[in-house]
Every structure is written in structure tokens, then in C-alpha cells.
Amino acid sequence: MVRRVVFGEARWRATPVTTADLNALMEKGLLWLRGDTARWDVHYAFFARNLGQVQALGREEGNIHFFTPSDVVIA
Structure with a gap:
């Protein structure tokens, strides 16, 4: 069974999210899955x-998802 x-993670800073993040x-x-x-x-x-440049990774990888305030706030 899978x-x-x-x-x-949520970040509210002016500097962009990096690949290191x-x-x-x-x-x-x-670590949580213990490998x-x-x-x-x-x-x-x-x-x-x-999100800076990392947002392109979300388009390439099916398991990485990025959300901006406009994605989650209904005005």
C-alpha cells in the first residue's frame, strides 16, 4: 500500500526561495520518512x-508544488 x-513550508520574505531552501x-x-x-x-x-527561479522546477517535477499569495487568497 502506497x-x-x-x-x-511557508515563507513570507522579500528574498526569493532558492534551490538550497x-x-x-x-x-x-x-529524515521524517527515515529514508x-x-x-x-x-x-x-x-x-x-x-518564488524566484525555483518555480520552474514545479513545472519539471510532478511532486514539487509552489504557491504564491494570489494562489491561496481569494479577494
Whole structure:
């Protein structure tokens, strides 16, 4: 049985999210899973004010998701 899990982080800073930030989130996820990724469908989500260049990764990778304030706030 495969289970799904989402590891996420919210950032509200003017500086953009970097690949180092994304890698740190992924490492935290692996620690939580204790390296056992075979039974998990793992996804990562960043909620950020400024996504910078990492947003292109979301288009390339199906398990990385990025959200800006306009994605989550209904005006």
C-alpha cells in the first residue's frame, strides 16, 4: 500500500526561495520518512511571497508544488 505525504513550508520574505531552501525541505522529509520512500508518494509544497527561479522546477517535477499569495487568497 502506497501512502501520500506532503512536506510543506511557508515563507513570507522579500528574498526569493532558492534551490538550497527546497533541498533543505526535501532533506527534512527524508529524515521524517527515515529514508523509506518506497512506500510513500512524496510531495513538497512551498507557499512563498517570492518564488524566484525555483518555480520552474514545479513545472519539471510532478511532486514539487509552489504557491504564491494570489494562489491561496481569494479577494
